Every structure is written in C-alpha cells, then in structure tokens.
Amino acid sequence: MTTFIEFINSHSKHVRNIVADMITQPGSSQVAGFVVDMLCTGMTDVANEFNVPTYVFFPSNAGFLGFKLYIQTLCDDHNEDIVKLSNSDSTISIPSFMNPVPTKVFPGVVQTPEGLDFILRSARKLREARSIIVNTFMELETHAIESLLEDNTIPPVYPVGPILNLESIAEKGSGNDDIITWLDSQPPSSVVVLCFGSMGSFDEVQVKEIAHGLERSGHHFVWSLRQTSIDQKTGAPSDCEDPRTVLPEGFLERTAGIGKVTGWLPQVALLAHCAVGGFVSHCGWNSLLESLWFGVPSATWPIYAEQQMNAFEMVVEHGLAVEIKLDYKKDFVNQEVDKVVVTAKEIECGVRRVMEDNKVRRKVKDMMAKSRAAVVDGGASYESVGSLILDFKRNIS
Template sequence: MIELVFIPSPGIGHIRSTAEMAKLLVDNDDRVSIFIIVIPARNVSSGDISSACPRSGSRLRYCFLPTRDQSSNDPDQTYISYLESHKSTVRRTVCIIARVSQGRLAIVVEMFCTPMIDIATELCIPAYTYFTSNATYLGLMLHVQHLHDEENFDVTDLRDSDTELDVPALTRRLPAMCLPSVMLSKEWFPNLLRRAKTLRGTKGILVNSLADIEPQAFKFFSGEDQDTPPLYAVGPILRFKNDSDDEKGSEILRWLDEQPPRSVLFLCFGSMGGFTEEQTREIAVALERTGHRFLWSLRLVSPEEIMAGTIPGDCTNLEEVLPEGFLDRTAETGKIIGWAPQVAVLENPAMVEELGLAAEIRREYRRDSLLGEPEIVTAEEIERGINCVMEQDSQMRKKVEETRELLRAALLDGGSSKAAMRMFVNDVVKNIP
C-alpha cells in the first residue's frame, strides 16, 4: 500500500475537485490510500468545507487545518503569502503521515498550490501535480516559460501587439491579444513563470482532460524532445455528488426538470466570475432580447473590488441592479440564483453547453484588472453569442454530443481515464525510494 498526500488550494471549488480526483483513484486502484490536507480558505468555516467533500473511508481521509481567527487576517496579504503562512503546519502533518506510512509516500499538489512542493523537496518525497485545467493551457504555460528562460523572449512585451505566436500545443497561431492577462502583466507574469518551472520539476502531472479531446496538446507532450514530466489524462473529473444535497440545490434542479429538454442557457462564471452592475445590465438586456430560457448564477463585484481581486458575492438587490421590469417580464422563462450546483445542472437534460464548447463573443475581452479597467461587453455582442449557442441544428450542438460520448467512454472500465490512473500509480510505485 502506498500513501498519496493531496494538497489542494484553499477554496471549496479547488478542494472539491481534488477530493473527487482522489476518490476516483482510490476506487480505481486498491494499492492506493489517500490523505487530503485541507487548507482553509479565508472567511470560510471548516464545516462548510467538510460538507463539500466526498465521504471519508478507510483509504480516503482528510486533515482539516484549523481556521484562523478572521480578525487577525491581513487584508493586504496575498494569496501566495497566505499559502506560505500554512507551510509549517502542512510540513508537520506530512511528517506525521510519512512516519505512519513508513516512507511509502508521494505528494500530489493542486495546480494553484505549487509552493507546497517545497515541502516534498525538503523531505525528499516524490511530488506530482494535479492540473485542474486543460492540457492546452498547460502547454501554453510551459511554452511561454520556455520562450522567457531559453530564448530570452518576454511575452509581456506583446501587450499591445498584433503579433501571432506559434504555440506547439495549438493547431493554429495564437494572436497575442488572446493571451491570458496574467501572461501580459509585468506584475503577475513572474508568478506564472515560477509555477511553470515548478511543474516541470515534478515527477508527473495529472490533467483533467483526455487525448481525444485535445489531440494536438497531447501530441506536444508526448514528443521525445520535450523537457516535461509525464502527463496522465485522468479526465473528465465531473461528478461531485455533494453538489445538490441541500435545499437550495434541490430547488434549482426541480425548476430545471420542468423545462423542455435542451432549452435552457446556463450562465455561470466560477468562484471569481462576478461582474459590475453595468455589465450585469448588458447581460440582462441580451437575455431578454433572445427570449431563451435561462438559469443565471449572478454575482456582483465593483470595479474597485475587481482591482483588489475580491471574491464576488451573491446579488441581494436584484431590482436595483437589473433593468426595470426585467424580473416580471422573464418570470416564466428565467431563474436567477447566486450559488449554483454546477455539475448537477450540466447533467440535466435541459442544458446545451458543456466543457468549453462555446460561441466566441469577443476574442480580446479583458474582465480582470491586470491590464487596466475591466471592459464592458455590449448586449448586442452577448445576444449574438447566445443565439449561436442555442441554434437547434448548429454544428456546436453536434460537437457537444460527440464530445459527451468521448467523455463517457473514457470513464468506462477499460477506458482511457482509468488506464491513465493506473499508469500514474505505477509511476508512483517506481519513484518511491
């Protein structure tokens, strides 16, 4: 038996995703026992976090680090420094687990928690990464880091350029204007470079994808001349069973059950996906114009809060934010919520868009503040995108159906996802001293 110590980033979404990955590994391979060290997110209780995780068992256990006194939180503390402040506690916990497991131990760090890999280095423990995004973005990260370190080419210099880049993980040239903001920001790019170099130094990377969905990216990583660790395509990691256990989630799913199949547009932008009141009104106007049914996870954030990187909150004053009369006019076709049981919603027969197969609204849109004030996307632009997604006989819908079948096949016994998990465990066994 080998012990894997998973260390996810703080935040329920990160913890839940990592815990589901761990559960699949345990269910798929009886050689594995897993311990998940949970670093609390600021202003989130340990009870909220524990309720979001799959149940523990004899081979899947949790260590919930204590939540600190919120009054002592430094408002100017960065995400990285917050992680650093927990290193000593995590190190002590890993040492205890190592003694119990008699040294048959490896560490798996979630992609936004890479500073914890220092602990594995100090203790001479093999380290792996769980990359919750797709392989194409991983390839882009490593490529821009290669350009910077090996070819002395800094992509942040392309901020206002119309240059197009050759990226090996992509099938076509990438306009510089389409690079993520973190790659064009002089302030934030060094953090990305450090993360990319850390990833290169690990023993392997578990990625939430599969080769049939991203053939070009996996071709890039499989090249013999690539200075990258092995990639294990263990995706899709989708089924978070605790998503809809509470009353709020059940109410949302009951509403969806009442809608015709393939008729509902789901608007949900993740834990950091909040918008200003101005942008929210543009979205509302577009939704009403299209006439399509919708489920909207609406969260607000002011321009000042965007600049500060504040996590958006649920909207409590809908009548003041939305166009006058919007709620009455859309009462029969739409539902506005705050929190959303995302996976359970996407599994409902009334959903049409999944897994990033989407219509382009504006290629160079910048919602975040890394490159200045957030932009406003107009109602007309949003309306065109919605109509493209909701066309009954569109190529996009056909592509979604094809992708769904590939994902289902990957999770079957003998499928590519389970095979990749076993390859990963075999590699861990080989790397443990």
C-alpha cells in the first residue's frame, strides 16, 4: 500500500508543472480548483501550492465513505485498535449505516497495520477537501448521505450519481454478438448473468461448484468465466481458453440449450437486455448502480476492496439484493489461504431467489425509476451538480 501511495504521489511534480504552464499561457483561464480521485488525494498538496481548493471524487458509496471517516475517528480520537476489531467476529454501529455492521464485512485492507495506515491516510486527506463528490443518489442512500451532511467535521458532500458509462449498449462486433443474439431468443427476465468484474476469477474447485449450482437451479444463464492466471499486459485474469478443462464433465452438453459460458462480457449491454432477470455480481459499486439503473436484482458475491460492505448495504440496509455470500474475500497475494468454497447449494439458492423473489424485484424496479429521475432536471443529483458548479464559480475572482 505504501508503494502504491508513493507511486501516485510521484506524479505530483508533473501535475504541478502542467498546471503552472497552463496558467501562464496568454489568455489562460483561472484555475477554480482540483478535482481528484479518492486514491489521488496526495494532489491536495499541489492544489494548496496554487491556493485553490480540492474536490475529491469518491466513486464508491456514501455508506463506505462514512465507514472510512468513522474508522479514522475511532483510531485517531479514541485510540481504538482497528486491526484487532477488524479481525474479530462482532458488530459495530457506524453512523452512515442504519443497521449494526458485522466486522466480517469490513474490507480486508483494514485487517493489517499496513492496510489500515493506507485507509487512515486517505481518510485524513478527505477531511482536507473543500467537498466530496459521491457517485450515489439521495433516494438510494438517504440515511448515509444525511448522516454525512449532519456531521460538521466532514466536508460538504455532493451526491451526483448514478454516474454510468452506458455507451457499450450500442456496441457491435465486440466478439459477443452471438450472446446478444441468443438473449434475443429468450423470454423476458428469464436469464441470470454471472459476471465478477475485471479481477473476478475462481479456482477449479469453485468453478465446478458454480456449474453444479447453476445446473440445479434450472434457470437459463450467461456466465463470464475467467481463469485464475493473470494476463501480464492487463494485470487482470484472462479469458478461459478451454472451459472444458475446469467445468464438470458433460456440463456444456447438458446445458447447451439453457446456458452460455463465455469470456469477457459487455456487462452493461447484457443488463440492459430485456431477457436478463438476475445478476450474480462481485458487488463493485459501478456494477450495482448499473443493475439498479436497468432494474435487474443482484445476488451478492463480493471478492475484494469494499465489495463486502457494498453487498451488506444492498442486502441488509436496502433489501435491493439477495445474498449468496456477504463476507467472501479473495487474497490476491497469497491465494493458498483462500480456502473458502461457496457450495453448489448456496449458489443454487441464490440464483433461485434472485430470479424468483418478487418482493426484491419490485423494490429494484422502484429504485430503477428513482435512479433515472435523480439525474434529470429537477432530480436530486441534478440539483446537486448545479450546487457543485456554483461552488466552483465562487473560487473565481
């Protein structure tokens, strides 16, 4: 983690030089502020050199933002042993969550002193910002956002989401046209999509459990299957060249009429398809926002980062997803310690419920409408963006 921070901060001199050149050019515009990603808060020091404020873009959710800031308060102001707490089997009340949060869904990064130091540094820098721009919307995270707005120790928060990249819906010729064509032949809301993000892959034992669970569920499916080896160019798992080497014998033949096993998938295009009725997800925040935008309920299978807390929020806080697992974690450094296997029975139950739970499905459809209303004229996020622009303008003399 320290190396990562040093790598980001090593770019400060380049940013400083670019901004200095920009403002000295004839007819140049005035710099109103820096907008930096939550992992680049070291750039706050550069903004200070130019005497302009920093705005932090927080691409995750308000609940997790509140968690980071609260953990820093517990550590710095109350001398709480966060590493010990994170490795315990208990619950804790966090202001940005309505329900007590199990420590088992804390991100793995806070379970070690080095990882905790990374989180604490990030939280302290967040407090130096003029404001924090969050990829969420009021109707989804009402409690979390209000808890942040009421805390006068935290910079103002602008919920401006959902911010989504929907361009891939119209993409053709990506190598997955046959999947879309197959979906075109399926009944509405009849297919479950399994997609675990850019880093989502499992060993052969787990792959076989997924296959058995899918087959037993009886539901039609599209499954993005990645191999555990890392592509040296992308740093992410590569597509599985021959799925037969890891799938149960005869699985592809038995499921030929009801399922598709493939590599990388255009996730947005699939979630937008009327045939898709459920989504087994790693619970990256962007993926969850996409699923809500298209009204597709999720079954949670978090893997790393803050995904366990995202899963907890969607299942327990809001009832907008069903659980396969809430506390699954993958150790990318030492995969030998990754011994937890999600059983075929758990997967079967999760798939059945995400496809058949009408209460969850109704709530997701309702949130779909609210997510779309938030970003149009008169919506809460639309108004929040307007307030943010006014904030920028106040910095220009």
